[in-house]
Amino acid sequence: MPVSRSLPEPGHGRFRPLLLRLAPGLLTAAAAVGAAFLVHGLLPALPAMTLAVVLGVLAANLPGAAGWTEGRARPGLDFAGKHLMRAGIVLLGLKVSVMDVLGLGWLSLLLIVAVVAASFGGTYAISRLFRLPPVTSLLVATGFSICGASAIGAMAAVRRIRHAETVLPVALVTLCGTLAIGVLPLVAHPLGLTAAVFGAWTGASVHDVGQVVATAQTAGTAALAIAVVVKLTRVLLLAPVAAMAGAHHRRAARSVGAAEGSTAKMPPVVPLFVVGFVAMVALRSTGWLPGGWLEAGATLQDILLGAALFGLGSAVRIRSLLHTGGQALLAALASWFLIAALGLGAAFLIAG
Template identity: 55%
Template sequence: MRLGVATPLKDARQGALLPRGLRYKSLPGLAASAAAVVVAWLIHSTVPVMPFLTVSVILGILCANLPGTSAAVEGVLQPGLVFSAKRFMRWGIVLLGLKLSLLDVAALGWKTLAIVVGIVLLTFMGTLLLGKALNLPGDQPLLLATGFSICGASAIGAMSGVTKTDHRDTVIPIALVTLCGTLAIAVLPALKGPLGLDTVQFGYWVGASVHDVGQVVATAQTAGPASLAVALIVKLTRVLMLAPMVTGAALVGRFRRRRTANGAGDTGIKLPPLIPFFVAGFMAMIILRTLGILPPVVLEAAGTVQDLLLAAALFGLGASVQVRALLQTSGRAIMAAMLSWGLIAALAFAGVHII
């Protein structure tokens, strides 16, 4: 068992390719994910300041650590939770593309667009270097860099799908990006006045620095609808960076695998795809939204389905987090996350004044 995470049933990684008997074993975990999504939705409806997806992660962490549920999470529920964490995450990322129109991005103007892209790239490289300097294990530096610079847990899920990172190794980055994004809901509005930001400037700052879309909504709406509108457009522009960043990681992965195969004289090694299918689907959905051929009712329904899929996926990932072991073993990861959060907030604040 790895410290900080529960040990999943390895065969559950095969999802729909499992024998029928093992697929039946996924049903309890899938049912638990569905129930958790309902509870998270009710909590969010009652307390709108709590983002739906953030609540889903928290519920998963609670279930993994409370005495009455932890045994089931590590036992009978495990296959379905792993399926939710991997498959639902990818389907949700595909539908996420329907939230983004290239026309909205173009409306920002080249200067704002260049600043937003610059913030993403500088945060990504800065966090990656921080993670490596702090000797974080495995793909943690890459996953933290992706999550903090682009769109939180969804971006981490997309990148881990390309790098073939074991889902157990994604839970610490997801827990940390969720923690910082949740803190931003309280911290950023409190800083609006002291920093002298007007409503529109605050929207730019939130959209350029807060991680998850739901957290952006919860933070920016405290300054009114104008701030929220600006924050969402800037945030979704960051989401657009998901496709090139993940595709770039896929290309690097192919190059490394090919070089390894050539060095070993193995010509039969299987290379990862140039563009993962879910990233291609994400880009296709962006094109559909930009063309404007889908009626509003379809977009609204797709948005609801996307939220439900991502909520189920994040509950499954949250259910892998063991808080006691996490606190004992992840001091360097926590330091990297806090430094990255400060970095993107500072870069976004500077960007606001350049705009």
């Protein structure tokens, strides 16, 4: 009688080595995210996402830890920086309600769109003026004008930009967003800003959602309320900007393919994770999801983005940044000043 043997599960032999290769980096990212949330709980003024990037940079540059992040942990950290970033962007849509955005009024919406468009174009022009490469300039402009590292990750995916090229833009947008947390509250009183105007200014000019919250809450709940709505309106623009970038990239790829006689597969006009983001916005806007589900989604989104940002931060080598990032830093500071000025003008019109 033949001896029966259990057959291996389909794909088991392929996925197990992959998981073993990714596990060190993913576990490292999970520990770092836990540490970032712990510090944020003790010091609420420090956003957890900013802390995740800082911890990544420290891990990449401290003796001992640097060897780990560059060695066994690297595959998992790169996976987090790319794939967990996309999953976090999808869940970011659960924070955006179309009803809240429309509640600002059409004039405010047009002003916010104008600020984003002017910030994008101005930042790209400044970056090119400082002789940054076109790819870096595009990513910096996207991150500064829309929603920080999340927007950089989205644009990189749409344009099929290499993961390594997102490291410098993420470092710059994190640095300038952190700078805003300290600078904007200091100048609010000399400028004579009301809480509403300060909140609108913060939402219109600060890069990351967590940085907006950390900055606006210094002026109270009224400032925080309008800041979050204005900021999430900018976040909502991620979808059309990504779609336009995808369409442009597809046309360029088709032209190159036609010229070279290539039959390579064309990139999608709108990547699946951007579709997921729009779907989550639509789901949130229906009002069907109870508060508990929204809170759970927000927590998971923070965990995913925190792990992604730690992964990106762990690729930043300070020595290389000092040698190659001087021009980029000057461009980022000039862009930060431009966006702050544009946002302040819009804030007076929105809430003045």
